Amino acid sequence: MNGLKRFWRANSGLAAVEFAFILPVMVIMFLGTVEVSNYVTAARRVASISSTGADLSAQEASLTNAEMNDIFGALTTIMDPLKPTIAKIRISSVVADANGTTYRIAWSDARNDVPRVVGSIVSAADFPAGLLAAFQGAIMCEVSYAYDPMFSNFLSGVTLKDKFYLKPRKSLTVLRTP
DSSP: OHHHHHHHOHHHHHHHHEEEEHHHHHHHHHHHHHHHHHHHHHHHHHHHHHHHHHHHHHHHHHEHHHHHHHHHHHHHHTTTSOGGGEEEEEEEEEOOTTTTTOOEEEEEEEESOOOTTTBBBBBBBSSSSOOTTTTEEEEEOOOOEEETTTTTTOOOOOOEEEEEEEOOOOOOOSSEEE
């Protein structure tokens, strides 16, 4: 009994015991903060790529292959230091029919993805209804990025996606030339 009282009153190792209890919590909080920061950075880069891709494409009345390569190069640079090779980027020109109710793909280019089929109808889920009048066009930039967390053993990855739409500035539609 006397030994138990002496053990209860002893405080020489108390700081070490408290540190042992608190250290795992602090490490998890620190690593969680780093992971959340990386996720937010990736999500912001995806949004920036989609808006920049649509903006650069909508500035011209006509785009060539060299100009599209330059646009994709700029978008890849925005993605750094994240892995730009796994970012799927698709830039398409969407044009309304004579009634302004059906939207079709006029042209589409992609990096690390498959372009949309020319002439295919764009669904209401992919393009907002009522955005275009008859024979008007818009640029649609779609970006998808498979975010892989630092601690993938404990956390599962997520696919970040964003779409951005812009009307052309210099013409009703943006043409695509070789």
